[in-house]
Amino acid sequence: GESVGLHLPTLSVQEGDNSIINCAYSNSASDYFIWYKQESGKGPQFIIDIRSNMDKRQGQRVTVLLNKTVKHLSLQIAATQPGDSAVYFCADSFGNEKLTFGTGTRLTIIP
Amino acid sequence: DAGITQSPRYKITETGRQVTLMCHQTWSHSYMFWYRQDLGHGLRLIYYSAAADITDKGEVPDGYVVSRSKTENFPLTLESATRSQTSVYFCASSESPGWVPLHFGNGTRLTVT
Numbered sequence: 001g002e003s004v005g006l007h008l009p010t011l012s013v014q015e016g017d018n019s020i021i022n023c024a025y026s027n028s029a030s031d032y033f034i035w036y037k038q039e040s041g042k043g044p045q046f047i048i049d050i051r052s053n054m055d056k057r058q059g060q061r062v063t064v065l066l067n068k069t070v071k072h073l074s075l076q077i078a079a080t081q082p083g084d085s086a087v088y089f090c091a092d093s094f095g096n097e098k099l100t101f102g103t104g105t106r107l108t109i110i111p
Numbered sequence: 112d113a114g115i116t117q118s119p120r121y122k123i124t125e126t127g128r129q130v131t132l133m134c135h136q137t138w139s140h141s142y143m144f145w146y147r148q149d150l151g152h153g154l155r156l157i158y159y160s161a162a163a164d165i166t167d168k169g170e171v172p173d174g175y176v177v178s179r180s181k182t183e184n185f186p187l188t189l190e191s192a193t194r195s196q197t198s199v200y201f202c203a204s205s206e207s208p209g210w211v212p213l214h215f216g217n218g219t220r221l222t223v224t
Contacts, residue, residue, distance in 0.1 A: 008150075032209060032210050034212055041217070041218075042217050042218070043201050043203075043215035043216050043217045043218050044154070044201070044213075044215045045215070046212040046213075046214070049211075049212060051210075089153065089154075091154075093208075093209035093210065094209070095209070096207055096208060096209040096210045097208060097209045098144075098156060098159065098169070098208045098209055099208075099209055099213065101146075101153045101154040101155075102153055103151065103152065103153035104153060
C-alpha cells in the first residue's frame with residue numbers, strides 16, 4: 001500500500017448497494033496482497049487475500065481484484081450492510097517479507 | 112479463548128516515564144509484531160520477532176525496546192516516553208512474515224502528556 005496523505009479517503013454507500021474500495025501499491029514485484037477491515041476501537045481484521053498469480057478471488061460477499069499492470073487492488077463488497085462501516089486498508093509484500101500497509105479508506109453506509 | 116491480547120487498553124503517562132505495553136498470543140505463532148497507528152501514516156512497524164530471543168527493528172524503532180523470552184509474549188517498552196509517542200499501538204502475530212494474514216490485537220491507546 002502507499003500513503004495517501006493526512007486525510008483518509010471516504011466512501012459513502014447506500015445500504016444494499018455494492019461498494020468498491022481501491023488501493024494503489026508501489027512495488028511492482030509485490031506478490032501477496034491483503035485487505036483488512038478496522039472498526040472503531042478495534043484492531044484490524046483480516047478480510048481476504050490474493051497472490052500475484054491470481055487476478056480475482058472471492059469470499060463471502062467480498063471480491064478482491066488485482067491488476068498488476070497498473071499496480072491496483074480493489075475490494076468489492078456486495079449488498080453492503082451497516083456492519084460494513086469501517087476503515088478498510090490494503091497491504092502488500094514481496095518474497096515473504098513483511099507487509100507494507102496503506103493508510104485506508106473510510107466506508108460509511110447510509111441507511 | 113485463542114487469540115492475541117494486549118494490555119492495558121488505555122494508558123496515560125507523563126513525558127520521561129518508562130511504560131511497557133504487553134502482548135500475549137495463544138496461537139504459538141512464530142512471528143510477532145508491534146505497530147503504531149497514527150492518522151495519515153497508517154500502520155508503521157516498530158519491531159518484530161521471528162522467534163523467542165530473536166528480534167529486529169522495523170520502520171520506526173527509535174525510543175522503543177522489545178524482548179521475547181517466551182514465544183507467547185512480546186512486550187514493548189518505551190524507555191523515556193515522549194509526546195510524539197502518543198499513538199495507538201497494535202500487536203500482531205503470524206506464522207510467517209509476509210505471505211499469510213497477520214492477526215491483530217485490539218490495541219493500546221497511549222497518551223503521553
